[in-house]
Amino acid sequence: MSLSPARTAVVLLSGGLDSATVAAIAREQGFAVHALSVRYGQRHGAELDAAPRVAAQVGATSHRVVDVDLRAFGGSALTDAAIAVPTDGVVAGTIPSTYVPARNTILLALALAHAEVLGARDLFYGANAVDYSGYPDCRPEFVLAFEALANVATRAAVEGSRLTVHAPILRMTKSAIVREGLRLGVDFAQTVSCYQADADGRACGVCDACRLRRDGFAQAGVPDPTRYTSAAVRRA
Amino acid sequence: MSLSPARTAVVLLSGGLDSATVAAIAREQGFAVHALSVRYGQRHGAELDAAPRVAAQVGATSHRVVDVDLRAFGGSALTDAAIAVPTDGVVAGTIPSTYVPARNTILLALALAHAEVLGARDLFYGANAVDYSGYPDCRPEFVLAFEALANVATRAAVEGSRLTVHAPILRMTKSAIVREGLRLGVDFAQTVSCYQADADGRACGVCDACRLRRDGFAQAGVPDPTRYTSAAVRRA
Numbered sequence: 001m002s003l004s005p006a007r008t009a010v011v012l013l014s015g016g017l018d019s020a021t022v023a024a025i026a027r028e029q030g031f032a033v034h035a036l037s038v039r040y041g042q043r044h045g046a047e048l049d050a051a052p053r054v055a056a057q058v059g060a061t062s063h064r065v066v067d068v069d070l071r072a073f074g075g076s077a078l079t080d081a082a083i084a085v086p087t088d089g090v091v092a093g094t095i096p097s098t099y100v101p102a103r104n105t106i107l108l109a110l111a112l113a114h115a116e117v118l119g120a121r122d123l124f125y126g127a128n129a130v131d132y133s134g135y136p137d138c139r140p141e142f143v144l145a146f147e148a149l150a151n152v153a154t155r156a157a158v159e160g161s162r163l164t165v166h167a168p169i170l171r172m173t174k175s176a177i178v179r180e181g182l183r184l185g186v187d188f189a190q191t192v193s194c195y196q197a198d199a200d201g202r203a204c205g206v207c208d209a210c211r212l213r214r215d216g217f218a219q220a221g222v223p224d225p226t227r228y229t230s231a232a233v234r235r236a
Numbered sequence: 237m238s239l240s241p242a243r244t245a246v247v248l249l250s251g252g253l254d255s256a257t258v259a260a261i262a263r264e265q266g267f268a269v270h271a272l273s274v275r276y277g278q279r280h281g282a283e284l285d286a287a288p289r290v291a292a293q294v295g296a297t298s299h300r301v302v303d304v305d306l307r308a309f310g311g312s313a314l315t316d317a318a319i320a321v322p323t324d325g326v327v328a329g330t331i332p333s334t335y336v337p338a339r340n341t342i343l344l345a346l347a348l349a350h351a352e353v354l355g356a357r358d359l360f361y362g363a364n365a366v367d368y369s370g371y372p373d374c375r376p377e378f379v380l381a382f383e384a385l386a387n388v389a390t391r392a393a394v395e396g397s398r399l400t401v402h403a404p405i406l407r408m409t410k411s412a413i414v415r416e417g418l419r420l421g422v423d424f425a426q427t428v429s430c431y432q433a434d435a436d437g438r439a440c441g442v443c444d445a446c447r448l449r450r451d452g453f454a455q456a457g458v459p460d461p462t463r464y465t466s467a468a469v470r471r472a
Contacts, residue, residue, distance in 0.1 A: 075353035094285035113338035117311035
């Protein structure tokens with residue numbers, strides 16, 4: 001029996017499949033999880049609606065939602081209604097239009113602020129370099145650069161503490177993430193990944209996020225618990 | 237006469253003396269200045285009220301205000317009404333209670349997003365390591381670490397462009413900043429630095445920001461154009 005208090009971690013939690021798994025991994029590693037979601041003007045508000053349920057399901061100690069309206073800048077299909085979400089299934093190669101400029105830098109900066117006030121020394125986020133290789137801020141070198149920044153940016157850094165940015169699913173395939181989440185008891189039916197889910201959280205089935213998620217369940221050989229729109233079901 | 241278009245820069249503009257000077261420096265270097273202010277829940281809203289006037293006065297091409305409510309995290313005298321703004325004149329040594337956790341990381345992350353959408357390769361911000369030596373995110377190593385991050389975080393970085401984070405007043409004393417601003421035609425009467433200015437933008441005269449600013453004008457040997465509250469005038 002240990003009398004030491006649980007270590008505290010801030011976990012960026014979108015409400016989707018990846019970050020739910022990351023939160024469960026942090027819990028398994030013994031962290032008290034303080035989940036942070038960011039309402040940044042994303043069109044997929046249903047994902048954010050799912051975040052409190054996901055936080056509770058994975059056993060988070062707290063869950064907080066912070067607002068920052070990135071629609072002020074635009075430049076992404078996720079924050080500008082005038083840019084269509086791609087549904088043609090082409091994911092690899094160039095940076096997709098669903099890339100939100102500097103989004104993960106902003107999310108991690110907010111997580112860093114939360115961590116600093118909580119006295120947490122650990123940040124977790126669900127970057128994945130396999131499926132989303134086109135996103136600059138999901139690459140290993142980005143994670144390392146942010147960790148280096150965090151270690152000069154804060155009061156803790158000045159006082160000699162070391163901050164760690166954990167990206168535990170960085171090199172996992174989607175099917176490996178699904179298997180890891182199931183092993184840890186994540187209820188993926190609570191999560192929403194679709195870039196254009198309807199108000200009830202039902203997925204379109206055709207955007208990149210849906211395709212990757214569906215393929216992940218298929219390749220893991222487990223049932224897909226995602227709720228799809230009736231149009232998506234007809235197409236399938 | 238040059239036919240080349242002006243280079244574009246994003247300049248973080250608080251409405252205070254330092255960032256006004258930084259914007260003027262960027263203009264002198266030939267940049268088209270896109271000013272960015274952030275309403276982060278700071279108690280000194282009067283500074284932000286001054287920002288549009290300052291942006292216009294220094295010749296900014298555009299000015300934008302983005303909201304992110306850091307009161308959600310607290311932990312600073314500037315974002316938590318329950319923590320008093322220090323007025324005892326002790327600036328050096330430990331990190332002051334007016335330090336806002338991870339604030340400059342967040343501000344620069346937002347500037348990076350704006351720059352990425354604009355296609356700008358240059359960010360300017362008014363970090364100063366002389367007067368505010370207690371703030372971790374005003375140190376030279378922080379500026380370098382953010383620049384390193386910016387150069388892996390964005391589409392431009394992936395495509396081979398180089399981003400530069402300019403902190404032109406980093407090593408200037410306040411009096412040197414005052415002299416530089418005056419040389420460049422900055423109207424400091426438009427700027428507000430006070431941490432607890434009243435609704436009309438009149439300064440308290442006793443907070444750290446007021447003391448540093450007043451000493452800066454005195455040491456530069458120029459009149460202080462700051463509008464003070466009547467209580468501040470009586471104390472002086």
